[in-house]
Amino acid sequence: MGRTLLSERMDRGCVLHVSLSLFGSFRFVVFAFAARTPHRLTMKYLIIIVLWAVIAIAQEALPTVTSKCGDGRVDIVVSELSSKVQNLFWVNGTKIVFAHTSDRKIFRSTDDGKTWTNIMYKLNNAGAGVTNVVESLHNQTVYFYSPNKFWATRDRGETFTYASTPTFEKVRVHPTRFDWLLASTWESTLTSRYRSLYLSTDFGVTWTQKRKYVHDWAWGLPSTYSKESHSIWSIEYKDNLKWGYQPESPNPDQLQTIRTLDFFRGTWGYNVPENGWQLLTLPQTVYLATLKNGKLSLYISRDDGENWQQTRYPTQLEENNYWIMSELDEGVVFMTVVHGQDQTYGTLYVSDDDGYKYTTSMWKNRVTADGPDFARFKGLEGIFMANQLGHSADEIDTQITYDKGGSWENLPAPSPARQGDRLNLFGLRKSSAANFNRAGPVHTRESAVGIVLGTGNVGEYLDTSAGAARTYLSRDAGWTWKKISDTSLFGEFGDYGSVIVLADSFSPTTSVKYTLNQGKTELLDCPVVDRAITVDNVQVEPTFTSETFVVYGTRDGKGVVVFLDFARVHDGRICGDDDFEPFTPRDNDATVTLSEQCLNGETLMIQRKKADSDCFVPEAGVPPPKRTPCPCRHEDYQCEECFLRSFQGVCEPVKDCKIEENPCINGARNVTKGYILVGHTKCDYDHPKSLKLLPKEVPCSGSVSGARKFVFVSMVVLIVLVSMAVVVLVAVIVLRNKPEWREKLPAWLTREDADIIRDYSRQLDLEDNNETTTAFDESLLDTTNPDNDE
Numbered sequence: 001m002g003r004t005l006l007s008e009r010m011d012r013g014c015v016l017h018v019s020l021s022l023f024g025s026f027r028f029v030v031f032a033f034a035a036r037t038p039h040r041l042t043m044k045y046l047i048i049i050v051l052w053a054v055i056a057i058a059q060e061a062l063p064t065v066t067s068k069c070g071d072g073r074v075d076i077v078v079s080e081l082s083s084k085v086q087n088l089f090w091v092n093g094t095k096i097v098f099a100h101t102s103d104r105k106i107f108r109s110t111d112d113g114k115t116w117t118n119i120m121y122k123l124n125n126a127g128a129g130v131t132n133v134v135e136s137l138h139n140q141t142v143y144f145y146s147p148n149k150f151w152a153t154r155d156r157g158e159t160f161t162y163a164s165t166p167t168f169e170k171v172r173v174h175p176t177r178f179d180w181l182l183a184s185t186w187e188s189t190l191t192s193r194y195r196s197l198y199l200s201t202d203f204g205v206t207w208t209q210k211r212k213y214v215h216d217w218a219w220g221l222p223s224t225y226s227k228e229s230h231s232i233w234s235i236e237y238k239d240n241l242k243w244g245y246q247p248e249s250p251n252p253d254q255l256q257t258i259r260t261l262d263f264f265r266g267t268w269g270y271n272v273p274e275n276g277w278q279l280l281t282l283p284q285t286v287y288l289a290t291l292k293n294g295k296l297s298l299y300i301s302r303d304d305g306e307n308w309q310q311t312r313y314p315t316q317l318e319e320n321n322y323w324i325m326s327e328l329d330e331g332v333v334f335m336t337v338v339h340g341q342d343q344t345y346g347t348l349y350v351s352d353d354d355g356y357k358y359t360t361s362m363w364k365n366r367v368t369a370d371g372p373d374f375a376r377f378k379g380l381e382g383i384f385m386a387n388q389l390g391h392s393a394d395e396i397d398t399q400i401t402y403d404k405g406g407s408w409e410n411l412p413a414p415s416p417a418r419q420g421d422r423l424n425l426f427g428l429r430k431s432s433a434a435n436f437n438r439a440g441p442v443h444t445r446e447s448a449v450g451i452v453l454g455t456g457n458v459g460e461y462l463d464t465s466a467g468a469a470r471t472y473l474s475r476d477a478g479w480t481w482k483k484i485s486d487t488s489l490f491g492e493f494g495d496y497g498s499v500i501v502l503a504d505s506f507s508p509t510t511s512v513k514y515t516l517n518q519g520k521t522e523l524l525d526c527p528v529v530d531r532a533i534t535v536d537n538v539q540v541e542p543t544f545t546s547e548t549f550v551v552y553g554t555r556d557g558k559g560v561v562v563f564l565d566f567a568r569v570h571d572g573r574i575c576g577d578d579d580f581e582p583f584t585p586r587d588n589d590a591t592v593t594l595s596e597q598c599l600n601g602e603t604l605m606i607q608r609k610k611a612d613s614d615c616f617v618p619e620a621g622v623p624p625p626k627r628t629p630c631p632c633r634h635e636d637y638q639c640e641e642c643f644l645r646s647f648q649g650v651c652e653p654v655k656d657c658k659i660e661e662n663p664c665i666n667g668a669r670n671v672t673k674g675y676i677l678v679g680h681t682k683c684d685y686d687h688p689k690s691l692k693l694l695p696k697e698v699p700c701s702g703s704v705s706g707a708r709k710f711v712f713v714s715m716v717v718l719i720v721l722v723s724m725a726v727v728v729l730v731a732v733i734v735l736r737n738k739p740e741w742r743e744k745l746p747a748w749l750t751r752e753d754a755d756i757i758r759d760y761s762r763q764l765d766l767e768d769n770n771e772t773t774t775a776f777d778e779s780l781l782d783t784t785n786p787d788n789d790e
Helices: 002-011 039-057 430-434 706-734 753-769
Strands: 016-022 027-032 066-071 076-080 085-090 095-102 105-111 132-134 140-148 149-153 161-164 171-172 180-189 192-199 208-211 214-219 231-238 254-261 276-282 285-292 295-301 321-326 336-338 346-350 359-368 374-376 384-390 397-401 409-412 423-427 450-458 468-476 482-485 491-495 498-502 512-513 522-528 533-540 548-555 556-567 580-583 602-609 626-629 637-639 643-645 651-653 668-671 673-679 696-700
Touching: 002 423, 066 522, 085 533, 085 548, 085 556, 095 556, 132 171, 140 171, 180 214, 192 214, 214 276, 231 276, 231 643, 254 276, 254 346, 295 321, 321 359, 359 397, 359 637, 384 423, 397 423, 450 491, 450 548, 491 548, 556 706, 637 643
Parallel strands: none
Antiparallel strands: 016 027, 066 076, 076 556, 085 095, 095 105, 132 140, 140 149, 149 161, 171 180, 180 192, 192 208, 214 231, 231 254, 276 285, 285 295, 321 336, 336 346, 346 359, 359 384, 374 384, 384 397, 397 409, 409 423, 423 450, 450 468, 468 482, 491 498, 498 512, 512 522, 533 548, 548 556, 580 602, 602 626, 637 673, 643 651, 668 696
């Protein structure tokens, strides 16, 4: 009946009105004008209209539910996605946000996550969905791929290109040329199976196979790139062994490490260490792990492979695993090395400026399947946190360093505290925290200087039992702490730390918590949904300065995205000069005054918003910090190679560790005192108050071997002189007894002993008869010299 009515109306040229219900929340109207047409065209028009309607519907934003909290000043917008959100990310420097769900769909927001659109209709041949997302530093480009399919957008998701490809297992974007990509895949024939390396130089539109039988691969160093750099690294089978089936774990003796500068078109290679096993390129260093006879070694190159240095440690132990946690952006590299068979802990090492000589920073750094329990304090250079194991894996103790690993100490317990109490925190990395039943990880941001959020408890060691987690916050980089919740919460900082949004780590919830004064008063509650969701993450745009947050979680298998806008909580007031306070972070030297407090060798005077000021930080941000170099102190030094820091904090020689003697240059060489300056310290070594512990320049004879040579030569000279004196004495005695020679000798050699005794007696008589005396000044006994620091 509907079909007949439709045909009759179209035949009469009337307006067609199609009303569709979408998710039961709104209606979509399509108007179509048709001339009188034959009946046989009716279905054709209907199909076209329906397709138009479906496309238009797909382009519309998903339905939303709005509400408010915080006395009506916090705006809330809730959207429901098709399934659990696996990944949510901003396109760099924009309000564009993408969400990738577990049912392989892609959703897009153009307003920082407030509203969402399913954009799968834009991806050709995406019926099976999208399995992987490749983020880019470029503010226009994002890549997606699935088995045999690859999509790219160069306009933040407005349009997409499509390419049919092999089933890629991994895709990496060039660090500076965002149209260049490398990808690897496993391929097979009737008689072979191998990993291939593919290259694209046109945003993934076309791909070319470049290498076969590849074990590992990477782009070259970004710091050496020009815009036309072609540097690529590959660990692959030797040419005469590229046949048959490639195992997942090949024999290292069969591998070669090569580097190309022309996309593998011509010759390549350097004097690369043999038995390369794994590659890692970070902004300033290429790391190459080699495997020989079952033993790992690690080499580094700072010039993209022209020169290599093997990493050196103070102890000669077997190296079974490496974890590199901090690159040279802070002047040092932190690395945890698992030496024994117990994979639950490793030794934490810190490097020198060159990144290949390491000294021990911490024993028994806790290690999980995801890596070491270690975190950098973002926004303040030199501060790191790490969890250390005691006698067993259950004894977890949280430590903090303010001098890049030179010394570590426990976190102080919040007051009031009992004697011996200390604060221990759950996983310092998000993946480590997940091992503790979703406990919130330690959280810091560059924009929220000095603020750190963590979950844990007070005691000798961390209590990992159910319900033992509490939430703590510090405003002074970990020197003092406050408990802000009796439950485990995790969250994010916005507006330079003046707004903090928190969610429950363990239980489904209908609300989130927030604070506008960094936890100085009780947390505020904000109901966001009617039915509870399990919160997976709390995010804010990448600069972490916005007043808007995105909280996403899961409910009944669906993804729920909650948008929170705090722009009206301060009635729009912008902070003035009186709303800021000075903050000077410090290391563990508590003997200095406020003006002398130093961190990383400098006094850093930071202006930050007062916790209880009712305002927003202006768009220009906080004022820049004032920096003043400090005299070099003990905190600015770390132990030299072959030295370890004792319990008293002194760097002492390591037994059986061979110290390489510095070369003799212009007659002098440097002799170590056991210390080197911490990488990138800002201290003034020439300051008159500086502690000077750097190697001392001494004459080459002053070195250990030179001293031995000096003693030997001195003994030879002394023996020769004594021998000559004996010969002369014997000759004089013989000659003075011969009359013909006696007259030729000097008078003092021919005098008799009686004459000498007589002259000496006369001298004594003269001294006894001398009546002249000298007054003795007792003040000469006072050896104190006010001008002598010695």
